[in-house]
Amino acid sequence: MTNAGPVRRFAARRAWSLALCALAALAGLSVLLVARELFPYLTVNHDEGVYLQQAAMLLEGNLWLTTDHPGAFRPWFFVQDGARLYPKYSPVPSLLFAPGVAVGAPRVVLGLVAAGNVALVGLLVREAYDAPTGLLAAGVALATPFFVLISAAFLPYAPTTLLNLLFALGYVRMVRRGSYRYALLAGVAVGLAFFARPYTAVLFAAPFIVHALLTLVRVVRERGVRGASVVPTARLLTVVALLGTAGVAVTLAYNRVVTGEALLFPYQAFAPLDGPGFGYRRLLNHDVVYTPALALRTAGHLLWELATRWTVAPPVGTLLALVGLLTVRGEGEAGPEALPDRTLRLLFVGVAVSVVVGNVFFWGSFNVLADLGDPTDGFMSEFGPFYHFDLLLPLAAFGAAGARLLVRRGRAVLAARTDYLRLAALVVLVVSAPALVGAQVTALDGPVEEHAAETEKYRTGVEPVAEASFDRALVFVPRTYGPWLNHPFQTLRNGGSLSSGDVLYAQDRDAAGNFAVVDRYPERTLYRFTYQGEWGTDPEARVTPALQELSVREGERHAVETTVGTVGTPSTARLETAEGTATVPVEASGESATVEWALDDDGAAVGGESVPLAADGTETVALTVTFVQEGGSTLTYRQEVAVDASEGSVRILWPGKTSVCSLTTDCGREGTYLPDGDYVSGASVNTTVRTR
Template sequence: MGPPAEGRSRSLGTVPRVSRSSDPGAGAVSAPDEPSDRIGKASADQIGTVVPDRLIVTPEPLPRRLWRRCQAVSTAGRYVAVLALASATVAVLLRHNLFPYLSVNNDEVIYLLHARTLADGHLFPSAPDPAASYAPWLAAISGDHFVLKYTPFVPGLFALGLMLTGSVSPVLAVIAAAAVIVTYLLGVELAGERRVAALAATLLAFSPLAIVQSALVLSYLPVLVLMELTFLGLLRGLRAGGLRAGGPSDGGRRSARRGGRALAGAGLAVGVAVAVRPYDVVLLLGPVAVWGIVTARRSGRLGWALRWTAAGLVLPAAILLASNAAATGSPFRLPFALLESDDKLGFGVRRLYPSDGGHDFGLGDGLASVGDHLWLLGGWACGGVVLAVAAIVAAARRRLNGPGYALGVGTVLFVVGYIGFWGAWNAAELWGGIRYVGPFYLMPVLIGLVHLGARGLVDLAGWSRRRAARAVTGVCAAGVVGLTTFVLVGAIDANATMTDHDRDLAAMLRALPGRSLVLVAASPPYLGHPSGVTTNGADLDGADGDGPLLFAVSRGVADLEVVADHPDRTPYLLRMPPAYNRSPGSVTRSRVDALTVATGRTVGVEVSVDAPPRGTRAAQLVFEAGGVRLTYPVSANGPVTARLTLDADGLDTDDVTEVVIYGGGETRGSPAGVATGRPAGRAKITKVPGAGTSVTVSLLATPASGGRARTVDRQVIPVLAEDPSGADAGGTEPGDVAVLAPSAHVDETGQGPRPAVRIALS
C-alpha cells in the first residue's frame, strides 16, 4: 500500500475512528472496524458541506471493543477458552482439597519456601546457628543463609502470586490455563488446522499428568508452557519475518517487526526454560532449533533471526548469572550441585545429599527407569499409546511439516537422553513417587504426543466412514476414556489417603499447648521431608506463620543448643518412620514426646524395645557413642528393656544394666526365655569411627531369608559433657552431663506399628 493520494484529506487518513455526533449522517462515515484508508475516501457530501476545523475523535469503549473481539473468535477458540477456564478451576480445587499440605514430591517444599523468601524481599532464607538444625529439604548452608537447590525463576512466579494475593493458587490457575491456550495456539501454527489444535489442547487438558501437576508448586508444567511458547514464537517469527517479498514497503517492515517481536519472545521463553531445566530444553528443542536455523538461512534472514532471539535472551541470562553469583560465588555455577557434587548426569555413583549412601547407577538402571516412566505415561497421558501410534502413522504418511518432524525427533531424543539421568531412576526405583504424582520427568514428551498424535487422530477420523473403521475408532476412544479415568481416579484416591496422613499429623502438632519447639527425628536430616507439614517459614517464625510451632532437625548434641536458644518454647520430639507416605499403605505412625533437660554426674534413662518384625532370624540391641559400640543379642520375637546410665566418661559395659529379654525364641544359642524375662548375654564391644558423648540406641534385625542385618529403628540421646576443668583441682573426676531425653509420651497418630525403640528419663 503506497502513501495516500494528494487529493485525499491527510488528517482523515490517519484517524482510525471518526464521529460527528451533531451530523445525522455520521454513521455513514466510519464503521467500527472500517480501515482508516477507506475513511480518507469519503466524499464531501458524506462528510458535510462544511469541513470543520477540528475533528472529534472518540475511541471505542473498551467493553464494546472486547465484545467485538470475542465475537470474532472462532468456535474452536471459544471452546479452548472454556477448556482453559475449566483447567484453571480444577488446578485450584485440587490444590486446596487434594494437596493442602503439598504432595509426596517434597521438592514442593523448596519451591514454596523460595517463593515466600522472594515475596518477603530476600534472595535466600536465613540460617541461624546451628544452621544444620533448621536446614530445609536439600538446602546448602552458605554463611548466614540457606541456598536452595533451584534457580529463582519459577519461585519468582509464585512469589508474584504471594505478593499480589497472598496465595500461590492464582499462579497455578494461570499456568494451567496457559498450558491449554498455548498448546492450542502452537497447534494452529504447527498443523494449520484449528480442529487439530483444539484436539491437542483437549488431550493435554485431560491428561492425568497435566491435571495433577497443575496443582503442585513445581516447575514441570511451567517449563512445558515455556517450551511451547518458544516453539510458537519461533514459528510465528520465521513466518512473519522470513519472507523477503515484503521488501522495503510499510507492510514488509511491519511484518518484519512482528516477526522480530515473536522471536524475541521465543528468546525470552527459552532463556527462562534453560535456566530452570536446561537438559530438558536441549533435548526437546535442539532439533527444533536446528530446523529454525536452516529455515532462516535459506530465506537469507539468519542474522536477523539470531539478533532478535538474542535480544530476548538478555534478560533471563542476566538474571541467571547474577543469581548464580549470589548463590554459589560463580555466575557459571548452578546451585543445583552446590549441596552434593555427585547429583549429576551420567553413570556412576550418585548421591542426592551428602549423607545419602552412594547409589551405583548404570546403563541397565537407566533403561529400567525410562521403561517405568514410559509404562506409566501410557496411562498418565490421555490416550498415551494411541497417541504414540497415531503420531508414528502420521509421520510415516508424511502428514507432518518440517517443524512437526523436528518436534518428533526432539521427543525421541528426550526419551533416549533420560537414560543417562539418574534422577529419573531415583524417582522410579528408589522413591517410587511417580506412581502417585505421575511420571513428571517426561512432562515435555506430552508436547510431541498431543500435537503429533492429534494430527494422526484427525486423519483417522477422516478414514472412519466405513463401519469397520468407525468400530475401531469407537473402541480406541472408549479405551482411552476408560484408562484415563482409571488412572486419574486412582491417583486422586492415593493422594487423598496420603493427605489424610498429613492432616492427622498436622492436627496432632497443632494440638500441642502454647509455643512449641518440635525437634523432628527423621531421615534424612532435613525439614520438610518426608512431609511438608514439618516446614518453617522463610523467617523461622513457625510453620503456621504466627509462631506457635517452630521445627528443627533432631541432630544429637546440637539439640541442646537449639533448646537453649528458645527458652520460651516447650521442647518436643517428633519421631517419624523413614517410609512415611512413601505409599498410601506405608507405615506412618508418628509419635510426640515431651522433652526435658536433665543434668548431673549421671543421668539414667529407661530403654524399651519392641519385638522386631515378623520373619526375623536374629536381632541385636546396639548402643553406640564416642567410637564405642555395645551389641547385645536379643530375642527375635519378644521385647527388650534396659537401663542406661549416661555420664561424662563415655560409653562402657557398666553403663548398660538390667538388659532383660522377653519372649520364647532362642537367640544366638542362648537358652529359651521364661515369661518373666531373662538377662541378656554379654555385650560385644567394638570400635567404630565416631566421636562425642551422645548415645544412639538401635534395633537391628537379620531377615530369615538371609542377608545383612538391617536397622529397624534408632533413637539418639543428646548428651553434652561439662568441661572437666570445672571439677576438682586434680582434674581426675569427670564433670556433669546435660541430657535431653523424653520425659512423657504426649500423642501419636498414623497407621502401622509404633517406633520400636523408646527412651524415657528414669
C-alpha cells in the same frame, strides 16, 4: 451482505477463543482440585518442600538461610556452606510459586500454570494445523494423565514447560509475522527456561535453534548478505539470541553469587557426580554406573511405560499420535512462506526426538523408574515421565491430528457405503466409547489410589502438629531419613528465614545440639514431635504421632522417680552416661516397680551407685529397666534425658524420651511410649521429677 464474511470469521475466532479459554480454565480447576484434595500434605516427591521454602525465602529477599546451627535447620536438598544453607535448585520455579505463597494460596499458581500450558498447546497446534485441531489438541493435553498429576505438584516441570511453550509460540509468530514483540516474548521465555532448567530448555529449544540457523543461511543464499529480507530476519533472531544469552548470563551470575563460581551450579555443589552424562553417578547414598547400555535400556522401559500407561486412554493416545505423524507432510506448502505448516510440524517432531534422545544421557530417567522390572515402582508409576513432560506438545498435536485424520478417512469411506455399514460403524463407535473411558479411568486409578493412601498416611502422621495452634514455638522433629528437615514431613518446614514465624522446626539431634538451639531461641515454647512405629515407603503403613510440650528444668539436682508396670520378673535397672554405667537390681511391688535416680553436676546416680557425666557436661543419660518374661524373652523400659551440667547447675530437657522394647534395650521410635499406645499387657510408665 458484503460484511457477512468478516463477521462470520470474527464470530468463529471468538467462539474458538472462548472454547480454548474454557478448556484452559477446566485444566486449571482440575489441577487445583487434585492439588487440594489428593495432595493436601504434598506428595511423596519431597522436592516440593524445597521449592516452597525457596519461594518463602525469595519473598523475604533471601537467596539462602543463615544460621549458627546449620545442622539443626538444614532442609532436604539444601547445600550447607558454612553458616549458609541454600537450595540446590534454580529459583525460577519458586519465583512463579511465590505470589501464591505470599497470599496463602500457593496451589492457585499450579492451576494457572496448567491453564497456561493447555492454552499454549492449543495456540501452537492451531498454528501448525487449524483451529479445530488446535482445540482438540488442548483437550488431549488436558486428558493426558501425567499432565494432571505432575502439574498438581510444586515441581519445576510444568512451569518450565510453560516457559518453553511461550518461547515456541513467540518464535513461530515472530517468524511468521515479523513481529518484534513476539521476538521479545521468545527471547525472555527461553532465557527464563534456561535459568529454570538449563538442560530441559536446551533440549526443547534445539530444533528451533537449528531452524533459525537454517533460515538465516537460506535467506542469505537466496537474496545475498545485503538482501532486503536479510536484515529484518537477522534483527529478529538477534533479539531472541541476545535475550536468551542474557538468561544464560543471569544463570551464571546467580551461580557466582550462591556457589562462588559461575560455572558451578547449586546442584553440582550439592552432588558433584549428579547431572547429564555417562559413567559413575551419585546422589547422596544412591549411586550407579550409568553406561550407554543401561541408558538405552532405561529409555526403552520409560518410553514403553509412557506409551502404554500415561497417554490418553492408553494406548489409544499413543496410537493416535503415531497416526498423526502421517499428517506431517500435509498438503503442499500450506501456511506462511516464512514458516510453512509442514516445517512447524517437523519442529514438533524435532522436539519429541530431542527430548527423548537428550534424556538418554541423563541418569535421572533411570532414577524415576526405580526398579526397571517393576512398572508399579518409582516416581514413574505415581506421576508419569517427569523429565519428558515437554512431550506433552507433540503428543497432543499429533494425537489430535491423528484423530481428525481418522475421522476424515472414516467419513470418506462411509460416504460411499450403504446405510447398513454406516449403522455398523455407529454401533462400533458407541460400543468403544465406554472402553475408551475405562482405559482412561484405569490409567489414573492406580496412581490416584496410591497417592490417596500416601495422603492418609501423612494426614495421620502429622495430625497433632497440623491441629496445634502455635505461638512462638520451637518444634523438634525426628530425623526419619537422616539429617534433614522436610524429609519426609514437608508440611513441617520453616519459612523464608530462621528468625521469625509462629513456629520454627529444628532437627531433634543429640543433647548438645538441642541445647544449642534452645539457647538460641530462649523466648520460644518448646515441643517435640515424635511417633510410635517405623516410617517407611509402604503407603499402607501407619505410625502413631504425638506432640509433647517440653521445658528446660534447671537446678542443682534433679530427683527422678520412674514407675513402670510389672511385665515379668524384675531384672536390673541400668543408668548409662558417656563415661560409664551403673547397674542395680530392681524390686517389684505388686503390679509396678519404682526406680529412683538423680542427676547433678557430679554425675548420675541410681540405687547408691553413681557414674560421672561427660567431660563437657552435655550428653544424653539413659535409664533402662528390664524384665524377664516367660520363655526367656525380655521387655525393657528405656528413658533418655538430655542433660547439660556446668558450675553447680544442671539443666535437663523434660520430659525425656520413653520407649518400651522387646528383646532389646534400645528400639528407637518403633518402641516410643505413648500413654494410649498398644503394648503388652501391664506395660506402663509414669515419671516424676523434683528439681532444687
